Amino acid sequence: MNEQANAAKPREDVFQITIDGRALEVPKKPGLTIIQVCDAEGIEVPRFCYHPHLTIPANCRMCLVEVEGAPKLMPACHTGLRDGMVVHTRSDRVKAAQEAVLEFLLVNHPVDCPICDQAGECPLQDQYFKYDRRPSRVGDPVRKVKKAKHVQVGPRVTLDQERCVLCTRCIRFMDEVAKEPQLGMFWRNDHAYVDTFPGQPLTSNYSLNTVAICPVGALTSTDFRFRKRVWNLKSAPTLCDGCARGCNAWVDRDRDGNEVYRYRARENEAVNRVWMCDQGFLSYKAHNERRVLAAREGRGAAAKVGRSYEVAARTAERLRTLEGEAGLLVSACASTEDILATLWVAREVFGLSRVYEGGREEGEQDRILLRADRNPNRLGLQIVAEAFGFELLPFDALLEAVDDGKVKALWAVGDEVPVDAQMAAGLFSSLDFFGVQARHRGPLTEVADVVLPAATHASTTGPSSTSWGGCSASGR
DSSP: HHHHHHHOOOOEEEEEEETEEEEEEEETTTTBBBHHHHHHHHOOOOSSSSTSSOOOOOOOTTTTEEEEOOSOEEEEEBBBOOTTTTTEEESSSHHHHHHHHHHHHHHHHOOOTOOOOOSSOOHHHHHHHHHHHHOOOOOOOOGOOOOOOSEEEESSSOOOOGGGGOHHHHHHHHHHOOOOOOEEESOOOGGOEEEEEETTTOOOOTTTTHHHHHHSSSSTTTTTTTOOGGGGEEEEEEOSSSTTTOEEEEEEEETOOOEEEEEOOBBBBBBBBOOHHHHHHHGGGGGTTOOSSSSSSSSSSGGGEEEEOOOOOOHHHHHHHHHTTTTEEEEEEEEEHHHHHHHHHHHHHOOOOOEEOOOOOOOOSSSOOOSSSSOOOOOHHHHHHHHTTTTTEOOOHHHHHHHHSOEEEEEEEEEOOOOOOOHHOOOOOOEEEEEEEBOOOOOHHHHEEEEEOOOGGGGOOOEEEEESSSSEEEEO
């Protein structure tokens, strides 16, 4: 009897609710709303202003749902749970409200879809076809409110005010996440618009996140604007290698080629949530510029292009003849897999026991994502070197060893150095042999006796150990 009584007794640690006829038990958490439960249960609720990492204004009204006992429709993004709540997300009242909201949002919205960068990944476009799909009853385009187009609000962001639905996502991001309130809403009613404050352009290093979260294509990346249709791009998970944070990202490249067109932030609560800095967003350009695409032997006019595996075999034989005088330089920008392979060969084939640490020099750090250490895998290099029993020496020690004649031959994995590259190239050019496996052409590849091509991290799969002690993987 006691067991039956306990079974019938409602649990105090969960909400027992019903959504669209589905009985659910939801753990009690402060601030839990209907839309969060719907997202967790795979129940689609349309929205424009709601974003899970921003405050909730409930101003777009697209997420209205019917709650039994409530006198009117309630915004799912702002309505908390209570025991016994019965919610309908597909009732006739809800559908009518969704149609009305979309109709009002589209009254003054321009038909820019054929030229809009957001077309193909636009929530407004998708929700119109799913929840409204009716012709406008405001047929006269002259009656539409005209607002400014192609407003350069900052060096990296372009604004089309006519497309804006005033969801305020961009304003809230700049206020709450970037902590740089450079955007605001001006005027009111159908004449309201988003803009920068007078004399304060959108210069934040996180400004491109406003483009990423804009649901209607009002804010676009000046760099990506009109360059490529999104349905002609293919995406793959990758990491931003701009600093030791290791932000998770999507890389979008041409379906018919290998040109990379953009990065997009990929969600990882432990690393970057859903944000990236502007330097990271734009670092995709390194995949297209100054790439080393073929193996080369010789310097200057005597240089010859060859097959990579043949050049690598001849290089290995040459390094064997310089045993005891050769050094190994490994960049902290290399993936953990590349470092593992390099150090295994260095130990087992060439008998080396020390490795010099390369990589980029430090830069500025901010309080959000950007780290001073501009190398994505310094920790990975340290871990692998210790595991293989290598003595890991700083770059300054390599410069001293070359000056003292202790290192007469050098193989470098990666061309990143923490000093002036021209200075390092001048020093390495005096060696009996200098070879480098590099992704980009630069001062070091110009003076190298052998150059082997290397894939960028967005073109390969391989993990990196980031500054926070975690390990993230990049995929093709």
